[in-house]
Amino acid sequence: MSDALALLWLPFVLSIVLVAIHTFLGLQVLARNVVFVDLALAQIAALGATVAFMLGHPVSSSGSYAYSLAFTLAAAVVLASTRSWSQRVPQEALVGVIYVVAAAAAFLVVEKAPQGTEHIKQLLTGNILTTGAHDLAFVTPLYALVGCGLWAARARLARSGEGSSKWLWDFFFYACFGVVVTSSVALAGVLLVFSFLIIPAAIGMLYADGVRRLFIGWAVGVLASCVGLTASYVWDLPTGSTMVCTFGATLAIAGIVWPLRSRDTAAIVARGARVGVALALAASAAWIAIAPREDQPLLDALELVSPVVREMYLSRNEMQIYTDADEYAQRYSREADRLNDKEAQSRWQGEPLSDSDVRRISSFLQSYNEMRRGEEFVKREVRARARTRVRWVLGAVLLVAACAVFPWRLLNIPVDGARRPLRVRPQAAPSDS
Amino acid sequence: MAKSLNALRHLARAIIVAVLVLWSPVAALAVVSIVATTTDLKSLAEAVGGGRVSVVALVPPNTDAEEYQPRPHDLNRLKDARLVLRVGVDYDLWLDRLVQQSGNRAIARGGPGYVDCSFGIALLDVRGVQVGPAGGHAHGSGNPHYWLDPVNAEMMTAVILEALVRNDAPNAKYYETQRARFLERLAERVRQWEKTLAVVHGKPLLAYHNTWAYFARRFRLNFVGYIEPRPGLPPRPSQLAALIRVVQSQRVSVIVRQPHEPAASVDFLSAKTGARVVILASSVGAVSAASEYVGLLDYNVRTLAAAFREGL
Numbered sequence: 001m002s003d004a005l006a007l008l009w010l011p012f013v014l015s016i017v018l019v020a021i022h023t024f025l026g027l028q029v030l031a032r033n034v035v036f037v038d039l040a041l042a043q044i045a046a047l048g049a050t051v052a053f054m055l056g057h058p059v060s061s062s063g064s065y066a067y068s069l070a071f072t073l074a075a076a077v078v079l080a081s082t083r084s085w086s087q088r089v090p091q092e093a094l095v096g097v098i099y100v101v102a103a104a105a106a107f108l109v110v111e112k113a114p115q116g117t118e119h120i121k122q123l124l125t126g127n128i129l130t131t132g133a134h135d136l137a138f139v140t141p142l143y144a145l146v147g148c149g150l151w152a153a154r155a156r157l158a159r160s161g162e163g164s165s166k167w168l169w170d171f172f173f174y175a176c177f178g179v180v181v182t183s184s185v186a187l188a189g190v191l192l193v194f195s196f197l198i199i200p201a202a203i204g205m206l207y208a209d210g211v212r213r214l215f216i217g218w219a220v221g222v223l224a225s226c227v228g229l230t231a232s233y234v235w236d237l238p239t240g241s242t243m244v245c246t247f248g249a250t251l252a253i254a255g256i257v258w259p260l261r262s263r264d265t266a267a268i269v270a271r272g273a274r275v276g277v278a279l280a281l282a283a284s285a286a287w288i289a290i291a292p293r294e295d296q297p298l299l300d301a302l303e304l305v306s307p308v309v310r311e312m313y314l315s316r317n318e319m320q321i322y323t324d325a326d327e328y329a330q331r332y333s334r335e336a337d338r339l340n341d342k343e344a345q346s347r348w349q350g351e352p353l354s355d356s357d358v359r360r361i362s363s364f365l366q367s368y369n370e371m372r373r374g375e376e377f378v379k380r381e382v383r384a385r386a387r388t389r390v391r392w393v394l395g396a397v398l399l400v401a402a403c404a405v406f407p408w409r410l411l412n413i414p415v416d417g418a419r420r421p422l423r424v425r426p427q428a429a430p431s432d433s
Numbered sequence: 434m435a436k437s438l439n440a441l442r443h444l445a446r447a448i449i450v451a452v453l454v455l456w457s458p459v460a461a462l463a464v465v466s467i468v469a470t471t472t473d474l475k476s477l478a479e480a481v482g483g484g485r486v487s488v489v490a491l492v493p494p495n496t497d498a499e500e501y502q503p504r505p506h507d508l509n510r511l512k513d514a515r516l517v518l519r520v521g522v523d524y525d526l527w528l529d530r531l532v533q534q535s536g537n538r539a540i541a542r543g544g545p546g547y548v549d550c551s552f553g554i555a556l557l558d559v560r561g562v563q564v565g566p567a568g569g570h571a572h573g574s575g576n577p578h579y580w581l582d583p584v585n586a587e588m589m590t591a592v593i594l595e596a597l598v599r600n601d602a603p604n605a606k607y608y609e610t611q612r613a614r615f616l617e618r619l620a621e622r623v624r625q626w627e628k629t630l631a632v633v634h635g636k637p638l639l640a641y642h643n644t645w646a647y648f649a650r651r652f653r654l655n656f657v658g659y660i661e662p663r664p665g666l667p668p669r670p671s672q673l674a675a676l677i678r679v680v681q682s683q684r685v686s687v688i689v690r691q692p693h694e695p696a697a698s699v700d701f702l703s704a705k706t707g708a709r710v711v712i713l714a715s716s717v718g719a720v721s722a723a724s725e726y727v728g729l730l731d732y733n734v735r736t737l738a739a740a741f742r743e744g745l
Contacts (some may be wrong), residue, residue, distance in 0.1 A: 238669055340558065
């Protein structure tokens with residue numbers, strides 16, 4: 001546990017800092033309808049850092065940062081100038097173009113220094129887990145400053161003025177945004193920063209107005225970060241991706257809970273869910289009847305969760321073959337691991353192995369692997385045969401389950417007013433209810 | 434008249450002789466053009482072929498050869514090549530399609546100009562036979578970094594020599610002497626290197642990627658783990674925690690990284706545990722000191738030994 005705390009407290013503090021500034025910026029971004037602008041600015045900053053790298057500034061030096069900043073500010077000028085450049089083409093198109101061109105240009109520039117490819121990847125992927133205290137000490141005051149500046153100017157930013165003052169405030173926004181995104185992306189990576197930016201802000205906008213949106217976004221963001229980091233540690237998953245998926249799940253839950261707040265929409269959601277489950281069950285029933293030897297996603301998932309399901313349709317003899325094959329497969333892979341370890345040990349301990357010994361070990365390893373694959377094949381084959389045997393029964397069971405779940409009332413046409421007619425479209429006119 | 438005719442005949446004869454004399458070295462200089470996938474194979478081919486071969490390496494140094502994206506010019510190089518040298522062991526899988534596209538049948542799999550340098554090498558870390566990622570390790574058919582064992586150079590140069598003789602029989606003697614001379618020089622250096630690395634013998638080391646299996650076997654080094662769980666993936670939290678424990682409990686004092694590998698997690702571990710980061714090169718040209726094969730190994734040996742001597 002102390003291991004986990006020692007490892008995760010810095011990333012967690014950084015997440016809080018990132019959620020704080022990005023939710024605030026995210027609300028502005030959503031209001032301006034330039035959702036992908038952070039990707040474009042991050043890529044521009046990466047291009048700047050790459051150019052600096054080519055000119056001889058070491059990675060993460062002040063020279064490299066200056067180039068990143070200069071490129072980002074130039075992009076901010078372009079973005080501010082084109083906000084209402086044309087009524088015909090949405091600005092989002094331009095944002096996308098900036099992203100792809102900057103990405104391609106960075107690869108062109110770096111072509112001359114191959115180790116730079118890794119450098120670009122680093123700039124974009126980041127790794128929140130390996131954040132150092134000095135990173136935190138750098139971004140926290142910077143973000144606080146930018147946040148205060150944007151907060152003070154929030155009234156001006158929201159006003160849709162005209163002419164040069166509007167341009168100036170747009171530029172101010174994009175410049176602040178660029179500075180923040182440039183630093184965040186290097187620490188947490190593009191995917192995670194995008195999640196920090198959009199998801200808490202979107203949930204805030206869904207559930208509240210005014211300044212409460214910000215508080216809801218912060219609470220949700222901190223909670224999702226905490227859950228994501230913990231999940232990543234407990235289940236041993238890559239941290240960045242786990243956090244992004246946790247944020248996505250949070251948005252999904254928020255999206256499902258939102259219609260449940262009113263009884264009419266809740267009923268519609270419930271019915272929709274039942275129809276979906278029933279259709280999935282019916283499709284599985286048909287699929288197992290048609291092609292019992294192919295992958296059966298529903299059945300496979302059920303067996304993964306509880307192996308009891310498998311015992312229900314395998315005969316005693318088949319079950320015996322299946323468990324034997326499983327045991328042998330595990331034994332072969334243990335033996336292979338043991339041999340590998342032994343060889344690795346011999347590299348530095350005891351008598352060195354001769355080339356012919358090493359070759360013999362290799363051929364043993366290959367045989368073990370082949371045998372393991374053979375056992376896996378046996379497992380698949382036994383299961384496929386059993387499924388073929390019971391496909392009609394399994395199909396019927398699934399079909400009955402589908403029928404049980406399906407909301408039949410949906411199909412009822414009201415006769416003589418005995419049943420209450422269903423309201424089919426209350427969502428379209430919520431003011432009616 | 435007759436005299437001038439005679440003079441003309443002499444002149445013609447002189448010209449013919451001159452042309453013949455001048456032509457013969459041109460014939461001898463018609464070099465064998467070779468394409469190697471990596472700079473290491475290029476260096477070994479040059480050691481065997483000397484001045485009678487011209488070798489191009491496709492993958493630039495400090496690039497992950499497993500993720501190399503071929504360029505248009507590579508096709509031209511392969512079209513004109515008489516030999517192609519590859520690392521094999523699933524390391525340069527992209528070569529097959531490239532050769533096929535070039536239309537040069539002589540260097541396609543099974544052709545007289547096709548050389549898989551992993552032939553006859555005793556492979557380590559064999560996990561299976563399938564191509565692609567498996568069991569936490571992309572090297573399904575064995576660890577491909579076999580050139581980092583200098584003794585393997587004997588087999589590799591033998592395979593290269595055989596292919597050169599097959600394609601350029603008149604120069605067979607030349608190639609054989611070149612190879613013998615190179616191996617003699619190498620054997621002498623291997624003895625020195627073994628002495629130099631005696632300081633590191635059995636001391637626990639950590640590496641970013643599983644590059645050093647053959648190097649470790651030759652010089653009796655103890656790599657206790659790798660930071661990268663699977664190629665291209667950063668370590669997960671529990672793995673990082675486990676690595677910190679390993680470094681502390683086994684007193685790992687040196688973490689090895691290559692110049693092109695990401696620094697973040699290596700530096701993080703180093704900062705947490707106080708272990709020193711050492712940059713080693715796995716291919717010729719990755720650092721400026723490693724300009725050819727012997728230089729590459731010499732750089733690695735000296736750098737590693739120096740890190741331990743400083744640490745004492």
